[in-house]
Amino acid sequence: KTLPVLCKPNTKKNIIPTVKYGGGSVMVWGCFAASGPGRLAVINGTMNSAVYQKILKENVRPSVCELKLKRTWVLQQDNDPKHTSKSITEWLKKNKMKTLEFLAKVLT
Template structure:
């Protein structure tokens, strides 16, 4: 009878608090046995990274996400905490910080940023048919052997494009092959390899040889628009 009455108590508490009946039973039994409901000490090895050391790790990678696990290991060693680099990575992972390859973005000046923002606001409500009639053009470099060095940053989810988590790239820096290309909503246009130094004369020749053929191949309307950035050789009056 006592067992039945206890089960009724467990059921009533479970319903009132919205938790499982087994959880209620376990908590009450723990209180009766130990006189407390807090987590009791367990057997096994204690963690080598103390809460204070953990805060130090999080502060360092938050301040500089490019800090390596080896550098963090040396930092902890300076306060007499000796742990393996993999232990540091695991502890950061438990706190939502994972090693990721940073996104690469062109290095923009404040003037460029304002111009891009103004362009976006100006054309924010333009209809789709407007965008379908634009020929986008630009030059870029192609690295024949890929990136020479891989970098990682410690970051949390949805923070990939925060300024401290990206590696700025400089246009044309260290490229192997330079190409000019164009595209529209209907597909890619022609691609031209740039030999030697890119200047205003070379740029005009590329436009003359590739723009109109691309417009015909992409079947743009007669009111098509050529879109380019404000690179000096693009705006030269020569």
Template sequence: MITRTVSKNPRTTQGDLVNDLQRAGTKVTKATISNTLRRQGLKSCSARRVPLLKQVHVQARLKFAREHLDDPEEDWENVIWSDETKIELFGKNSTRRVWRRNNAELHPKNTIPTVKHGGGNIMLWGCFSAKGPGRLIRVKERMNGAMYREMFSDNLLPSARALKMKRGWVFQHDNDPKHTARATKEWLRKKHFKVLEWPSQSPDLNPIENVWRELKVRVAQRQPQNITALEEICMEEWAKIPATCGSRGEETSL
């Protein structure tokens, strides 16, 4: 019964199982339930967060995967991937586990400083290719289409030159409205950019997510104390990230 119940509903808690069994006339402890499920190869894990997908998104992602299934590796090496991300000061990315002795929980080395509302955050735009990180910039204002197109000239093209991208390199960005605006598409067309067609609701398909994760871990380990330090540390750690970081595979949900 226990295994059958959690197979049907993985979100069933141990408390739910204890109560269900008690109503059926069987008294068991949570430890017994846990041991039983472990013997069946089931363990309690945090549910993975994935994009909310409608059927149209599923079909678009499958279409994308099938179209690129047999692409040679050198094609992907010719792509510059881009994205924006938010990094918080004293936020959820901070280190949460420490090794400490009894009664040392309040020692400064064993605590994480917190302030109301997380202490603020910064928004970053970055890009990278198989050859390594491109430029990383802080976006200090709400970016609109005009600012986004200006960023191409100021940051994307210099990144392509610094990374020594081959002629005909491909640019990837998601379907944010400022990315898909008519003026942006026209600018890209006039500049002869090749743009990778991208399925909506697919941040998990973008390998730059691995780079963002690496950056946030590195920044959290250095524990910046203010927004200025947060920005400086982000820039320093971004420059240290190896080219192989973006290739670390993650499961995706098609």
């Protein structure tokens, strides 16, 4: 139901009432390929390199398998410091995950 609101004398405008809440947010990690969406992970608490590494460990390979990707798949991520930290870079190399250099980094 819309409610009439007087904006100017003799002018009515219909608006849809809204309810405001206290706010909040949900952070998720997800992946996708041409063949479809992969896993979605809900991130509890603060995201840091250790949390990101756990997310990769638990979700990338299972997503690759579920999406039936070939051995030539490449991981693309942005230049967020958590994605480019030394620990993540070493972990990706150790786990033989090829990454695509992010364009913003290439252009600078």
